[in-house]
Amino acid sequence: MAVTETLKPPATEPAELIWQDGVPESARFGDVYFNRHDGLAETRHVFISPNRLCERFEKLPSPGHFVIGETGFGSGLSFLTAWADWKQQTANQKHTVLHFISFERYPLTREELKAALSRWPELAPLSDQLTSQYPPLMNGVHRLVFEGGRVRLTLFFGEILHGLKQLPFFADAWFLDAFDPQHNPQMWSDEVIESVRTHSLPGTTFATFTAVGRVRRSLEAAGFEVRKLPGFGRKREMLAGALTTDADIPAPTIAPTDPVAIIGAGIAGTLLARNLAERGVPVLLIDKAA
Template structure:
């Protein structure tokens, strides 16, 4: 686990790093951010009229350069539609110190409070923080700069070369680190820094930058500015993006995968048409009355666990912006029952940012769930329940999205002009666009087969949820969701009252709907058995429903998963079927994964910084299949 930066505060209020024996920027902090970094990179003029702008910073510190860039973006009528700010930090400061440092700059207080609200759980790796309706994206990368720069594949327009002085932290300014940084620059990328150390100037020149000294911000005599313009042709491992400008898109499927993909593309200026056979959004597997989102636990913090955390963060951001807490969703946390002595937490989890995510359940939360003090369970603070149909409806209301119900797509055709056309039963196309995103679960392969495209390794999984209106009083029903071999969600608003939900079953390779009366009864019996093991205290209250059929209801749907349990996101076959992308295979974790997959799809499509580490993106990509 990374340690927080150890900060002491000098008498004049300036923060000081005891780790590096160096002070952070004092009274000149905001002035330096604006003069040295923003104006040093020609901003805001350089980004005028661009669809997006990407800034790379080598030391996040207290986030002052990010706040200054965000403030300048807000104030600029010619600002790009999307501002990406990618920042590296090996030793994150605490959230309290972050807010204290920003207090020196009253003009940044509003933005600093918004940053503070998302500044939590910063484990090693990549964290995507989202502001201004998703148009300002901070990609905060926690770890050693050189390693992070080598692992990722960004292309940036500006570089803020910042950090503690070369004498105090030489690794950050070494030739090896600057070479790794230069890999992310395009010809013409501008760089700015406050140091004019000869070793830094020589290293930048060796890396292909044209370097010049400029007048510094008093009392400093000089600063450094540079432009990436190597004498050689740089080699890049980055694939050119399929689209550099927004266009039209057809999304096939109005469930979680389709609605989130539509919203992410619409925020970037795409004109999106969503086609679905249903008469309402969420007519398929995403239409369950209530669903759970929560991180996954693994003692080795594997890819599955890391993807789940990134997905939960993305879900929290989007649901918080669109939904009404306590009505459409509840981020009140989730208690997860675990096998005895197998909490699933990594060995070094006992202190540090991981506790912002998950921790051993305390006596209070166990008692609230009616469980004994010695019960094996974890508490997920960043988790909860959502009414998916409400979430999907709000996503589809976003500007730039046209929702077309009763529009079953039977086949796709790529015209001689390069446009994709979606056909139903009639001879005329339902719609056409430059891009198609398949988000139709198991039906994706039905659409790919006539195109002679690759068949995705999709497995249908049928499931039934048992639910009903809560009796009063609802004794034994916990105030938060409980999962682990099924999930119980209670106190969910429904029909003017409250409802409970338990399930769901998991039948692989079964997709027959509707379920027969016998199948429904067997699924209810399975859920009842799971409920008694999961939350025994709820059994007396819900026994009349399960055993007497009092207002016992069922919802069933067919989910879709891949052989390795990871989502499938990316281009289907870029060489032979350009403009055909997919987002599917989210299994029973659609609420945890869908928003992340949508942002990953949009980022890959348009050459943006990815919302996760490159390794995680590869684990979700079509190319792995």
């Protein structure tokens, strides 16, 4: 009798790190994962504030959802910062969901992630949950669920263009957080920026630490309005902006509050019903059995 070998997804290449004073630096790209002096303050300055996330979280209707896309998961600090602000601003909104979608070509190991995030004990209640669910370093899509389904992290390990082509979503905000364009040009290519645009709607915002002219021109060519802002620390300038409201991109036609009928109350049907109900979507589950 022939033996069928179970195929496993191929492992991805992990990051190559150099540690200096507890701060990880990419040996491959010659860049740090976060500011050596205050990475948390840097994240709030570069990504949270320019995207007006706290204000937008607070005004989000319930039920409702907010989607953040990120080009470079790195240490997970930006995800944890957004999650922490989400918890604070939506504490009384039961049926709101934060979906964070991030892409990483060279992920950290679980142990490296723990070591990097240990610098912020105030984030420990969240970082402990992240590291406990952190997936094996395998190419492809990994989905992590927190807060009883109210916070969902989709991690794609592999080439960003492959991930952007595979995952259907529209982001409300973007963290363009790859390493320096000079050392990591593939993550800032025109094709990547155009893919970011196709996953955006008119009014979708973005923010990035870089102010390189080539990146600014690529964003403008893709239809984003771009403005320069003061950078963090010694960084003089950064970029932020939004996709223009006249961008030729169709908006989703199905509202999250539309009722959904599910035929069949088997494992798939009941899991789908629960998933939708946790998002505040009215569900009618139909099955021939009592």
